[in-house]
Amino acid sequence: MKILITGFDPFGGAEINPAFEAVKRLPDRLGEAQLIKLEVPTVFEKDGVVLERAIEAEKPDVVLCVGQAGGRSVISVERVAINLMEARIPDNDGQQPMDQKIKEDGENAYFTTLPVKAMVKNVKEHGIPSSISYTAGTYVCNDIMYRLLYLIDRTYPSIRGGFIHVPYLPEQVRELPDGTPSMSAELIAEGLRWALEAIISQKDEDIKEAMGTIM
Amino acid sequence: MKILITGFDPFGGAEINPAFEAVKRLPDRLGEAQLIKLEVPTVFEKDGVVLERAIEAEKPDVVLCVGQAGGRSVISVERVAINLMEARIPDNDGQQPMDQKIKEDGENAYFTTLPVKAMVKNVKEHGIPSSISYTAGTYVCNDIMYRLLYLIDRTYPSIRGGFIHVPYLPEQVRELPDGTPSMSAELIAEGLRWALEAIISQKDEDIKEAMGTIM
């Protein structure tokens, strides 16, 4: 089994992005699975181009993209990506799209094809907080997740794909308001590892467990 | 102009729901617009049946549904509903659906057809905190929003429709952890009023303003 795992480069004036910091700490193999690590640009559309090129080259069985969700406290496994670009700040190429579709001919949203409940459960069982999220936002993280799932839907139906949001690193929150959560790169990497382990072993359908919201 | 505005009945052991508490405080007219207020059951699917019946009877130009988002601090205007029922607690009929589609033949998601940015802007300009949300959750609030937008998509294309999540009432947070935000029913009603005013005056397309996330 081959797994392509991506992390974004730093953006918004930051010098570091917890996503790739954690991804690069992962081993090259996890049991039977080979891990291909890729840093992707925090740029609308170009993130998808870089991703597609890597998919073509590597022919992975699984693609897991990872990004930063500043303010979240847990390993946050995304369930859905929406067909919308709405940026609060410019991306690394200076673009700031608003009210635009990612793909004119795409669905309004795509659901991940990864076993999100098994992933959350396995991360938690190994001592690391985790939960399912039902919004990947409207910035570049949602963008790459949507492009990945569009690509799977149109061209690579056998690939399983999805997205994980991770907290700030401790060093990033030093000047932010008291109470802003963070997680060390080591612990994020460990969380990703257990999420990947669940992806590897849970090949069929996801486990059954109530992981919804009460809104 | 005729506006149908709904609020859920209490659920999860609560004796009160801020949604209908606020809705019933609204006037019967707002300028040119007539307001029809409706309490809907916190029950998957039945919420949509009650809603559809009211739409048939009233033939409104606008439908705005309102629900509680415990823990949120602002008038939270939803942009998208997803085709998923995933309940963390049973609804008022004891159902707790998981991993189920709301509509087998529906889109993965529907975007609201209300001018969400104009709504947020107008609420804030009148002194009340507000923002756009990109997840209505996976419980009954997302359910009614999805069913409304499905109905509009299929049967009532001229109706504009959407959803607003509102905070807990002050009395609901008394035994919750310190820091849990709340908003008085009077202030929520005032927020809804300014949101409605924006819906009434912003008949064409929405204003342009960056209201995305930075995840």
Next chain:
Amino acid sequence: MKILITGFDPFGGAEINPAFEAVKRLPDRLGEAQLIKLEVPTVFEKDGVVLERAIEAEKPDVVLCVGQAGGRSVISVERVAINLMEARIPDNDGQQPMDQKIKEDGENAYFTTLPVKAMVKNVKEHGIPSSISYTAGTYVCNDIMYRLLYLIDRTYPSIRGGFIHVPYLPEQVRELPDGTPSMSAELIAEGLRWALEAIISQKDEDIKEAMGTIM
């Protein structure tokens, strides 16, 4: 019975201070008690001078000072003031003391002589969130509370005195991060009113109820 109740003027670039906004909405009488309302300057030491002058002139039985605690979500009744001035931003006279005692000859701290538990209980019973706080901070709020209790300790042993911190107003949090709690001036005033009612009726010692922390 005569009660002197104070609220600070706006500071830190704000145009409004929830403390005096709420205080001025209070009635002039509460049952048997007369309320004297006083706006005090957000200035270290001068706050105490203005307060002392009013105490001399009015000879109140109770003094309750009120101030803003941006970020708190409840009517927050303070139990203790410490002998320390440590300002993160300059006060309204441009002073920014650090590591300084408020009173060279004062105690390290003074406990309030108000029935804080009865106050919290009464506010909550009337539907408004409230709790005891064990820190009034190190800015002007702690300063006036300490100066009041020092004055009571030295000169006016028959006066009962204390301090209440209140949340931001809704209009103040519009541009702050989502999740920042607020409370309307009307509801804060109502909360103060029930706190005052407890002060008026609970003349002897406080009620017994566990209201500590679990740190």
Next chain:
Amino acid sequence: MKILITGFDPFGGAEINPAFEAVKRLPDRLGEAQLIKLEVPTVFEKDGVVLERAIEAEKPDVVLCVGQAGGRSVISVERVAINLMEARIPDNDGQQPMDQKIKEDGENAYFTTLPVKAMVKNVKEHGIPSSISYTAGTYVCNDIMYRLLYLIDRTYPSIRGGFIHVPYLPEQVRELPDGTPSMSAELIAEGLRWALEAIISQKDEDIKEAMGTIM
């Protein structure tokens, strides 16, 4: 130089306490300083007895006590302890004191004699979030800090002493509400290490830097 560092045992139904988990990960020497590690009971008064016995036996130059502050997100250096026991839950001996003084003949409060600003600064400079706190609560953490500072004031004036509160461990927050911050034991231990380094090198008075509140 000899440093006595203590951590509480688990309480409130927990199986683990981040305080001693971190303390036991510290080395036995830090440069010139020898570290003596001690687990103390989460029991009012007995914590102080155990502490005093260790001080008598070890004759340390510095005493640093460490405890859990569930919900805080940073290495939280306490500046003051108050003469009050007010427990929300029973301690490990089943006691739940309320409205009681810790020491009948003690001051209302004691300020730490550690260089708290240098400690916070050094922890942050090494990439770990940290801030000063002005309340150690009213449970056993405040209890041991108060007893330590009382002892220093009365009997051991040459000892420098203080307290640090640390976040939950990641495994502790798995079933707590999303958003509850945590920190790995490794990172907490690293934070304590940099705090200790500042204590060791900052032997005279503390650095000057504004670290107050804006309440």
